[in-house]
Amino acid sequence: MKAWLLNDFGLDNLMLGETATPVPKAGELLVKVGAVSLNFRDKAIVDGIYEPHRVPKPLIPVSDAAGTVVASAALQ
DSSP states (O other): OEEEEESSSSGGGEEEEEOOOOOOOTTOEEEEEEEEEOOHHHHHHHHTOOGGGOOOSSBOOOSEEEEEEEEEOOOO
16 A cells, blocks of 8 residues: 655655555454645654654554545454
8 A cells, every 4th residue: 555654753754655555453444545634743753753653663654534444353
């Protein structure tokens, strides 16, 4: 799937690329995203200053998205 991927902190490191399409685990949904918004939280994640999101990279920095559910997995 295409996604904006962040391999290291900083706006210059945000690149459009390909990544594996995730498979939903129990209680999760897979959403085909149709629209996103960019907000201060997303920019802080990209800049590496949003402490709760210092997660392993690459990551897809998006807080708000809208789309269509394309797959789901039942709760176990």
